[in-house]
Amino acid sequence: MGWIGETVDSIKSIQIRQALTQAVSLGMIVTSALIIWKALMCITGSESPVVVVLSGSMEPGFKRGDILFLHMSKDPIRAGEIVVFNVDGREIPIVHRVIKVHERQDTGEVDVLTKGDNNYGDDRLLYANGQLWLQRHHIMGRAVGFLPYVGWVTIIMTEKPIIKYILIGALGLLVITSKD
Amino acid sequence: MHSFGYRANALLTLSVTILAIMCAMASFSDNFNSPSPSASVEVLNINRLQKLSNGDDEVSLTLNISADLQSLFTWNTKQVFVFVAAEYESTKNSFNQVSLWDGIIPSREHAKFWIRTTNKYRLTDQGANLRGKDFNLTLHWHVMPKTGKMFADKIVMTGYRLPEEYR
Numbered sequence: 340m341g342w343i344g345e346t347v348d349s350i351k352s353i354q355i356r357q358a359l360t361q362a363v364s365l366g367m368i369v370t371s372a373l374i375i376w377k378a379l380m381c382i383t384g385s386e387s388p389v390v391v392v393l394s395g396s397m398e399p400g401f402k403r404g405d406i407l408f409l410h411m412s413k414d415p416i417r418a419g420e421i422v423v424f425n426v427d428g429r430e431i432p433i434v435h436r437v438i439k440v441h442e443r444q445d446t447g448e449v450d451v452l453t454k455g456d457n458n459y460g461d462d463r464l465l466y467a468n469g470q471l472w473l474q475r476h477h478i479m480g481r482a483v484g485f486l487p488y489v490g491w492v493t494i495i496m497t498e499k500p501i502i503k504y505i506l507i508g509a510l511g512l513l514v515i516t517s518k519d
Numbered sequence: 520m521h522s523f524g525y526r527a528n529a530l531l532t533l534s535v536t537i538l539a540i541m542c543a544m545a546s547f548s549d550n551f552n553s554p555s556p557s558a559s560v561e562v563l564n565i566n567r568l569q570k571l572s573n574g575d576d577e578v579s580l581t582l583n584i585s586a587d588l589q590s591l592f593t594w595n596t597k598q599v600f601v602f603v604a605a606e607y608e609s610t611k612n613s614f615n616q617v618s619l620w621d622g623i624i625p626s627r628e629h630a631k632f633w634i635r636t637t638n639k640y641r642l643t644d645q646g647a648n649l650r651g652k653d654f655n656l657t658l659h660w661h662v663m664p665k666t667g668k669m670f671a672d673k674i675v676m677t678g679y680r681l682p683e684e685y686r
Binding site: 397399400415417418419420421436438439440441442443444447450456461482483484485486487515 | 597609614620623666
């Protein structure tokens, strides 16, 4: 009787230990991803260091699904730069090129007008009602680097949530069943 | 240890790593290219210099732009975005930069060009400071790579002046 009880106990303890290691390793994966993201935020100075291009307004330079790396420095914004900006009343940030810059003499404030390379006209139609210029605080960062196609992963996941759940489920199953 | 999942994982990791290294190397190789582009912009005519109803000055000009940007192209170059901007200082603004014309050069074969054009975007000042204004015309280029870091530079051309009177 004592022998059986011992065995059961040992099996139980092993399972608990295993479950704990798995939980810890899963936690490590999640937290390290978070650390990398936050570190990128610190280095680039932009609140979202990587953005996915969602529209074709910058074609043929940037296509849908391409990834841009952003940088936000104190340098003044100049024409030709590709900036990512938020417009009041719009949730999704826009990636377009600066075509006009007016920098104020006294305050140093800056008025910026943008346009998509593939669009016919400038962006005043996209701005909030009556807004003629972007100011510094609208701009989240300027694009410095470029990686093609990688963003399709996130586009597919946001547009077909089923795939996301299947992927998460499969990964979770893998973590649970894997024996190192 | 040598299960299907393990091997698939190893294969995926290796291929992604190699791809990332190749992209990084392609982008890094751009640094070895030291381009020597040339450009000249000529103002053929000031078609119009007028005050708009809101009090701002507006100019319309005809430009003759010629440039040779062939040396910017490397094997990692997808396209070159080129534009000519008018840059000037005014009493209100310490720096004004207005794009007048832009274009996309898809390949080295198209990188030596000349074009005669009126300004594609309106050259309006914030205020009425354009009469007799000295300004620079700057040809900027932004190299968009197939992958990696983007490059930009410019050629500044000075000594342009707008007429003293509205016309």
